[in-house]
Amino acid sequence: MAETKNFKIPMYAVAFTVIFKLLFLLTHYIQEDAFITWRVAQNLMDYGVIGFNGNTKISASTTHLYVFVSYLFNLIFGKENFIEPLLIFNSILFTIGSLLLAHLVLKNPWHKAIFIFLIGILPPAIKISILGMEYGILFFLEMVLLYYGFKKEKKWVLIVLPVLILFTRIDTLIFLGIVFLVDIIWTKKIRWSYILGGILGISVSVAFNWFYFGEFVNNTIIAKKLLYDHHFTFAQNIQYFVLNYGNFWGMLKLPGDFNPFTIIILIFELLCFIYLIRQKEKRNYFLWMIFIFGWVKQLIFLSQKSLFDWYYWVPQILLFVPVLIFVLEQKVKRNLWLGSLIVFYIVPMLAFQTIHSIATGNGEWNYRRTIGLFLNTYEKDKNQWILLEPAGYVPYFSGLKSIDEVGLVDKQIQTEIIKDRKNYWINTVKNRKPKYLLSYNNLFEGKDAEYYKTHYKLLKEFRVKDHLKSDNKILEKIYILKPSGTDYNLYEKIRN
Incomplete structure (x- = not known):
C-alpha cells in the first residue's frame, strides 16, 4: 500500500505542475513562429496543401510533425478554439517528459516530485509548455526514447522514436547522434535497432521533403542561412560569442556584453556534473547523454550565429539537471541547500519569467x-x-x-x-x-x-x-x- 502511494507521488507532481503553469495562459504570451506553424496547419485544412499562401507548397514551418498535430487540434476544436487545448497538451507532454527524466536520474519518489515541479517552473520549461512551439512534443519524445528505449530496452521504441523525433525537427540529429555515441562507449555494443531507427528517421524526413516540397531540408533553414549568413574573422567570432553567450546558459537575457551571473551558473552546473559522475551510479549513463548533448547543441548553434532563444530551451533544462540532483541528494543540510536554490535562483527565475511573459x-x-x-x-x-x-x-x-x-x-x-x-x-x-x-x-x-x-x-x-x-x-x-x-x-x- 505504501509503495503504491509513493509511486503516485510523482504523478501528483505532474498534475500539480501542469495546473500551476496553466496560470501563464493568462499572459497570452505565444511565440510569433507558433502562428506560422498554425497557419500552415490551417492552410492544409483549407487547400489540402502544406503551405502558407493558398495552394503553393512550401515548408514554412520548421516542424512537420507539429504541423499535423496542430491540424488535428484545428479539426477537433475548430480554428477559433484550438489554441488553449493545444497549449495545455504541450504542457502535459513536457511535464510527462520531465517525469520520465526523473525516473532516469532519481530513485526517491519525493525527490522526483520536487524535481518535476522545479524543472517545470524554470523559464525555458514555461516557454516550452506555453509559447505554442513544438518543443513540448520534442522533449516528450526524447525522454520516451531514453526511458523506454535505453532504460527499458524496448526495441520497437528504438526504431519508431527516432523517426518521430527527426520528423519533428531535423536538427535533433545532434541529440540522436550524442545518445548513439555515449551508448556505444558505455555498453561496448551496437544497438542495430537504433541504427535502423536513425536510418528510417533520416530517410522519412528527407524523402518527405524531397517528394513533397522538392527540397532536401526545410525551406526555413535555407531562408535563414541565406539572409543571416555573414563571413566573420576569428576576432569577430570571438567578440560575437562574448556578446551573446550569456543569453543561453543563464536562462535569461541580460543587457550588456558581460554576464557574470551566467558564469556562476555554468561553473556550478559543471561542478555538480563532475561530482555526480564520480559516483558509481547507473544513471551516469543518462547524465553523460544529456549533459554532452546540452553542451554540443549550444556550441553548434552559437557557432552558426543562431540567436533564436528557442534553440536553447531544451539544452538549458538538461544542463541544469545535475544541479537539482546534487541539491536533492545532499545528506547534510539538504533543506538549507534546497531552500537556498529555491530562494536565490528558482524564485527569481520564476519572477523574471512571469514579468517577461506578462x-x-x-x-x-x-x-x-x-x-x-x-x-x-x-x-x-x-x-x-x-x-x-x-x-x-x-x-x-x-x-x-x-x-x-x-x-x-x-x-x-x-x-x-x-x-x-x-x-x-x-x-x-x-x-x-x-x-x-x-x-x-x-x-x-x-x-x-x-x-x-x-x-x-x-x-x-x-x-x-x-x-x-x-x-x-x-x-x-x-x-x-x-x-x-x-x-x-x-x-x-x-x-x-
Missing part, C-alpha cells in the same frame, strides 16, 4: 495581434498580399497572403536576395506590387522615398507606447517597466 504577452497579443485584426476587418479580399516581417501574428489574424522579409513563407523573395541583397526589399515591392507594406521604418524617408510616396499611402501608424496602459495598475507598471514590441507603419498601395 510584458511580452501584452506586446504580442494586445499589440501585434491588433495589426492583424485591423487588416482582417479593413481588407475583405484575402487574396491581397502584404510584405512584412515577421510572418506570425499579422498574417495569421489578417488572413492576407504574405511575403516575409526572410523568405520563410515565400520563396520568391529569396531570389531577390540572391540577385541584390542590398535592394531586395524595394525590388520585391516593384516586382510583386503587394497591396500592403508593414515596415519598422518610415518609407517616405530615404533613397527610395519618392517611389513609395508615388505608389503608396500611409494607412495607419502602430505604436508600442499606445499599448502600455491598463486598468490594473500592477500590469501597467510591468508594461512600462518592460515595453515589448516594435513600432510599425502600415502602407496601402494607391489605386491607379
Whole structure:
C-alpha cells in the first residue's frame, strides 16, 4: 500500500505542475513562429496543401510533425478554439517528459516530485509548455526514447522514436547522434535497432521533403542561412560569442556584453556534473547523454550565429539537471541547500519569467495581434498580399497572403536576395506590387522615398507606447517597466 502511494507521488507532481503553469495562459504570451506553424496547419485544412499562401507548397514551418498535430487540434476544436487545448497538451507532454527524466536520474519518489515541479517552473520549461512551439512534443519524445528505449530496452521504441523525433525537427540529429555515441562507449555494443531507427528517421524526413516540397531540408533553414549568413574573422567570432553567450546558459537575457551571473551558473552546473559522475551510479549513463548533448547543441548553434532563444530551451533544462540532483541528494543540510536554490535562483527565475511573459504577452497579443485584426476587418479580399516581417501574428489574424522579409513563407523573395541583397526589399515591392507594406521604418524617408510616396499611402501608424496602459495598475507598471514590441507603419498601395 505504501509503495503504491509513493509511486503516485510523482504523478501528483505532474498534475500539480501542469495546473500551476496553466496560470501563464493568462499572459497570452505565444511565440510569433507558433502562428506560422498554425497557419500552415490551417492552410492544409483549407487547400489540402502544406503551405502558407493558398495552394503553393512550401515548408514554412520548421516542424512537420507539429504541423499535423496542430491540424488535428484545428479539426477537433475548430480554428477559433484550438489554441488553449493545444497549449495545455504541450504542457502535459513536457511535464510527462520531465517525469520520465526523473525516473532516469532519481530513485526517491519525493525527490522526483520536487524535481518535476522545479524543472517545470524554470523559464525555458514555461516557454516550452506555453509559447505554442513544438518543443513540448520534442522533449516528450526524447525522454520516451531514453526511458523506454535505453532504460527499458524496448526495441520497437528504438526504431519508431527516432523517426518521430527527426520528423519533428531535423536538427535533433545532434541529440540522436550524442545518445548513439555515449551508448556505444558505455555498453561496448551496437544497438542495430537504433541504427535502423536513425536510418528510417533520416530517410522519412528527407524523402518527405524531397517528394513533397522538392527540397532536401526545410525551406526555413535555407531562408535563414541565406539572409543571416555573414563571413566573420576569428576576432569577430570571438567578440560575437562574448556578446551573446550569456543569453543561453543563464536562462535569461541580460543587457550588456558581460554576464557574470551566467558564469556562476555554468561553473556550478559543471561542478555538480563532475561530482555526480564520480559516483558509481547507473544513471551516469543518462547524465553523460544529456549533459554532452546540452553542451554540443549550444556550441553548434552559437557557432552558426543562431540567436533564436528557442534553440536553447531544451539544452538549458538538461544542463541544469545535475544541479537539482546534487541539491536533492545532499545528506547534510539538504533543506538549507534546497531552500537556498529555491530562494536565490528558482524564485527569481520564476519572477523574471512571469514579468517577461506578462510584458511580452501584452506586446504580442494586445499589440501585434491588433495589426492583424485591423487588416482582417479593413481588407475583405484575402487574396491581397502584404510584405512584412515577421510572418506570425499579422498574417495569421489578417488572413492576407504574405511575403516575409526572410523568405520563410515565400520563396520568391529569396531570389531577390540572391540577385541584390542590398535592394531586395524595394525590388520585391516593384516586382510583386503587394497591396500592403508593414515596415519598422518610415518609407517616405530615404533613397527610395519618392517611389513609395508615388505608389503608396500611409494607412495607419502602430505604436508600442499606445499599448502600455491598463486598468490594473500592477500590469501597467510591468508594461512600462518592460515595453515589448516594435513600432510599425502600415502602407496601402494607391489605386491607379
